[in-house]
Amino acid sequence: MATWRCFDVVLDNSESEKAGGVHVLRALQAENYCCVWASQAIPCSISWECVEEERVLTVLQLEDFMGMVYNYKQVAQGSAGQLTTLSGYVTYMMEAMPQKIIALAVVGVEEYVDLQVSKQVQIQMFESWEELGEFVTMFTKAVAEAPFRRAQEETDLPFYAGPGCCGGPKVDRVVNGLLNTEYCAQTANTRKAWKK
Numbered sequence: 001m002a003t004w005r006c007f008d009v010v011l012d013n014s015e016s017e018k019a020g021g022v023h024v025l026r027a028l029q030a031e032n033y034c035c036v037w038a039s040q041a042i043p044c045s046i047s048w049e050c051v052e053e054e055r056v057l058t059v060l061q062l063e064d065f066m067g068m069v070y071n072y073k074q075v076a077q078g079s080a081g082q083l084t085t086l087s088g089y090v091t092y093m094m095e096a097m098p099q100k101i102i103a104l105a106v107v108g109v110e111e112y113v114d115l116q117v118s119k120q121v122q123i124q125m126f127e128s129w130e131e132l133g134e135f136v137t138m139f140t141k142a143v144a145e146a147p148f149r150r151a152q153e154e155t156d157l158p159f160y161a162g163p164g165c166c167g168g169p170k171v172d173r174v175v176n177g178l179l180n181t182e183y184c185a186q187t188a189n190t191r192k193a194w195k196k
Contacts, residue, residue: 007050009033009140012040015059020107020129024059027133033140041096046136053143056100057136058093065106090121103139107132 009028015021016037024046028035040047045058060068071083093102103122107129126132 007034007048007144008036009136010036010038010040010047010049012043012045013037014043015046018044018061020059020132023129023133024136025133027130027137028140031137031141033137042093047100048140048143052147054099054101055103055139055143056097057103057105057139059132060104060106062107105132105135 011021011025015024025035036049040056042056042058044060045056047056065086068084068086068089072085072087075083075085090102090104103124105124105126107126124135126135
């Protein structure tokens with residue numbers, strides 16, 4: 001097992017009660033991820049333990065999502081009352097988990113709602129629970145690999161180590177010497193052709 005998979009995927013207890021929770025669990029287990037059922041601050045959310053990751057993935061049922069979209073329209077038309085809109089729900093999640101980057105996954109919807117522009121929240125739509133399971137698996141892999149990618153980006157690997165290293169001409173920041181590099185590449189290709 002790869003070292004980047006040595007952590008737990010934490011699935012909210014309420015997800016285990018839903019029919020689709022089994023598909024998400026099976027998809028993760030098929031890729032050898034350790035899964036744990038536990039109560040989360042946000043219902044139907046998925047997070048990751050033992051990894052320095054600030055993300056949380058929240059799953060919305062189509063009915064809940066559409067209800068919040070409908071409530072938004074009602075509020076916009078001046079309807080009184082305490083209606084939960086999608087924007088209000090995202091605000092609630094951001095307050096419940098202020099240090100987390102929140103992503104929403106909606107199951108059963110074809111249309112994309114562009115809430116991510118106004119609240120900077122990623123929203124994914126899925127036709128089925130199987131698609132959601134595949135997405136959670138890919139999302140989990142990205143979460144697991146993120147610390148290693150950040151570490152790689154911080155590693156300083158210079159493009160040119162010096163004149164004796166590669167035997168090629170030096171190219172400075174203003175790209176002086178680039179034509180010499182191109183000439184050397186052409187010369188090397190010509191040498192290869194002559195050897196054949």
